[in-house]
Amino acid sequence: MRNYKRSPLMEERLAANRQRILDAARTLVARGGLREAQIGAVAAEAGLSSGAIYRYFPSKAELFVDVLTEAVRQEIEILDAIAAGPGTATQRLTLAVESFVRRALRGPNLAYAFIAEPAEAEVDAARIRCRMMFGDVFKRLLKEGIAAGEFPAQNVDASAACIVGAYTEALVGPIAPATRSTRSQDRLIESVRDFCVRAVGVSAPITPTARTRKSAAKG
Template identity: 35%
Template sequence: MAYRATDKTRAAQAQRRELLLATSEKLIAAGGFAAAPVKVIADACGMSVGSVYSHFAGRADLLAAVFRRGADQELAEVRKAVEACESATDRLQAVVRTFAWRAIRGRQMAWSLLFEPVDPRVDEERLIYRRSYVEVTTAILHDGIAAGEFPAQHVDIAAAALIGAISESLAGRLSPVPVEATESSSDADIVDAILELCLRAVGAEPASR
């Protein structure tokens, strides 16, 4: 007779998978993707390495799932902040401030999500989520141009450039290796500077902070 999973066994499998994801996320938040080899993850979960591979095709598949989990949360927070604003300028500020402050407050995880060298499988996920941020920003720029808040411009290029600028401007602050150029600036100064750069780039007047 062929094996047929029951509700109980499916629930147990889901719990083990969730434990693997949550444990991997904690390891990455503490030390990056490099701190999460399969053996370490398995030991931390009280499982065998073979058990890990019964839930994920390989380490790259597991880390890609962890990346999606973390990136989904960050994107949801940005969208939530944007939805709470009315004007396009305020919505653009919400993108910048939410993205930047959350990255700074969770530096290791942000570094891992944005910059840490990873398996190509995770890099594919990075491109997907980068596009999602660009789409959010593109919609804001379209609305801002229609409302007369921003001058006419190539919104796709401008949105992609803004997301790239925010990420790259944070690289020094997030880096596990201290970078002198940013160590002398406060977190608030860095976020304000990135915000000013982004507003000027699209021809916007600063709104209330």
């Protein structure tokens, strides 16, 4: 028995286990935050023993960096698609913020829980990188809008960070927990979206169903 080789079936099962661990971790974080997502709990949720986790991930920190990375990658893809899509920069910015906030509120998407929550240094570092990635999407959008004359000149680094900060706070801060009904969620989404759009200096405020109106007179 020199040459041990995993059968394709086994290979698959292992990959499935790994994914189940990631999913379990994600679920627990979405449910109760990183605080609740202990190795034991993750293992139980995944239907494995705590020891088994360490066959798949070298440490708790690395596990959660992976969870975070995966969750954020999905979000970034969506944001990127919107940013690269059709329409004016204003329209795309509007859509990007709205879509992010809506998805976050819907949960258990948890990218948002991750952006905001604390953890061991290693995970923390990954979180900062992720916030930066989100910021970069907006930064690009801002540059385009400024070039197109839609937005006034501004410090795009700062504005991008402010946008990320603004909707994060609105999502995980004191406001969100009180926001339960679909009705009030919609209101929150609109409010945050409009806040961000105004913040980058769009002169004609956007109304619920946004369309470009070059000729719009301002009050």
